[in-house]
Amino acid sequence: MSQKVLLSGIQATGKLHFGNYFGAMKQNIDLANSGEYESYIFVADYHALTTVKDKNALRESSLEIAAAYIACGLDLSKATLFRQSSVPEHTELAWVFNNVVTMPYLMRAHAFKDRQFKELSERLSAHPRHEALMKFTLDFRNKVEEVIGELIFKDKGGLEKYNEYGLTEEEINMCISNIININNITETVNVGLLDYPVLMAADILIYQADVVPVGADQKQHVEYARDIAGFYNRAWNVEQFKLPKDMILESVATIPGVDGAKMSKSKGNVISLFGTDEEVKKAVMGIVTDSARPEDKKNADENNIFNIHKHFLDEEGVATLRAKFENGGYGYKEAKEELLATIMKWREGKKEKFDELMSNPSQIVEILEEGGKKARARAQETIGQVREQTGLIA
Numbered sequence: 001m002s003q004k005v006l007l008s009g010i011q012a013t014g015k016l017h018f019g020n021y022f023g024a025m026k027q028n029i030d031l032a033n034s035g036e037y038e039s040y041i042f043v044a045d046y047h048a049l050t051t052v053k054d055k056n057a058l059r060e061s062s063l064e065i066a067a068a069y070i071a072c073g074l075d076l077s078k079a080t081l082f083r084q085s086s087v088p089e090h091t092e093l094a095w096v097f098n099n100v101v102t103m104p105y106l107m108r109a110h111a112f113k114d115r116q117f118k119e120l121s122e123r124l125s126a127h128p129r130h131e132a133l134m135k136f137t138l139d140f141r142n143k144v145e146e147v148i149g150e151l152i153f154k155d156k157g158g159l160e161k162y163n164e165y166g167l168t169e170e171e172i173n174m175c176i177s178n179i180i181n182i183n184n185i186t187e188t189v190n191v192g193l194l195d196y197p198v199l200m201a202a203d204i205l206i207y208q209a210d211v212v213p214v215g216a217d218q219k220q221h222v223e224y225a226r227d228i229a230g231f232y233n234r235a236w237n238v239e240q241f242k243l244p245k246d247m248i249l250e251s252v253a254t255i256p257g258v259d260g261a262k263m264s265k266s267k268g269n270v271i272s273l274f275g276t277d278e279e280v281k282k283a284v285m286g287i288v289t290d291s292a293r294p295e296d297k298k299n300a301d302e303n304n305i306f307n308i309h310k311h312f313l314d315e316e317g318v319a320t321l322r323a324k325f326e327n328g329g330y331g332y333k334e335a336k337e338e339l340l341a342t343i344m345k346w347r348e349g350k351k352e353k354f355d356e357l358m359s360n361p362s363q364i365v366e367i368l369e370e371g372g373k374k375a376r377a378r379a380q381e382t383i384g385q386v387r388e389q390t391g392l393i394a
């Protein structure tokens with residue numbers, strides 16, 4: 001039996017952060033280093049083009065991702081580390097997939113909806129009633145999202161909840177589609193962003209990946225990949241793609257940023273893995289908290305400092321930290337200083353290795369090129385089959 005295939009990518013959109021580490025990199029490194037998988041880990045530079053239009057930034061970020069994986073202990077004899085753009089077959093497969101997915105299906109993706117919302121917010125930013133308008137829009141959108149989640153993605157009992165309307169699934173989907181179309185108000189979101197889940201499906205399926213460890217924010221995209229595998233198989237009446245499983249470890253669902261929202265490269269709310277000591281310190285000391293006094297008892301689970309710090313600790317460590325928050329007498333300044341100390345300890349050795357690699361990028365480029373060749377050979381096998389099945393070959 002051949003080994004199971006593991007695949008994971010990170011967008012080259014900026015500085016890596018602890019959300020990326022605990023949400024994806026750590027599992028990938030552990031799983032890859034176990035030697036149980038044929039592992040493909042890539043820098044998603046094609047994906048990054050949807051937002052990054054600065055060639056130096058894209059290049060720098062790509063190198064940093066590779067350097068970070070190596071510095072954090074990825075065993076290169078057990079994993080293929082490469083740039084997505086070294087394997088143009090990803091985009092070829094995405095193009096084929098584009099012909100079996102519909103526009104409304106893509107417009108339901110969370111990431112796309114978030115971007116629409118952000119654009120709307122920017123457009124209305126000068127409006128005197130900006131805040132109230134956006135609050136209403138967001139609340140309304142969330143209600144629509146909830147219904148869509150229940151019906152299309154079969155969350156929380158799915159269709160049964162709505163059987164009082166006596167509609168079929170198809171009819172309900174039609175109603176949802178109408179709501180979405182009314183809601184379709186954005187003008188400048190690029191096609192790449194809309195198509196993001198299709199390219200991600202191609203990333204996964206081109207290697208016939210079995211496991212794709214991702215953070216909760218990417219779960220929907222893995223579901224899309226499963227769907228798209230099915231759409232392809234049905235359209236050409238073949239058994240080409242097996243359906244990938246996602247792997248989200250319960251405890252690392254979503255790491256909050258310093259402002260409490262999901263830590264995200266593009267949101268500027270990160271604690272970076274390998275920024276300077278000053279940058280890390282500034283981010284940690286700037287974590288948003290409520291106005292509780294040091295002596296107050298605090299709800300650990302609602303606290304950003306706790307919710308970040310806990311990921312660095314084992315079970316016992318988490319319990320001890322929780323007690324400090326809940327017993328009172330643990331002020332935010334002290335809590336932040338302890339988190340900072342934990343982070344600095346985590347960085348020991350890794351930061352030096354990262355800096356050393358970044359000061360000699362040719363070494364990273366070589367590793368990525370080597371990885372690209374290996375990945376490409378694998379991807380070409382799949383593309384060969386796809387070309388034949390679709391008639392792209394005589």
Ligand code: ATP
Nearest residue numbers: 011013019020023024214215254255263264265266
């Ligand atoms: P962007 O803002 O450009 O989308 P990002 O910070 O969300 O960047 P991605 O490249 O989209 O990072 O994601 C890389 C991996 O890190 C994915 O597997 C994603 O699930 C995971 N990830 C990103 N942010 C978090 C987070 N805050 N908590 C847990 N996992 C995360």
Ligand code: MG
Nearest residue numbers: 011217264265
């Ligand atoms: Mg993201």
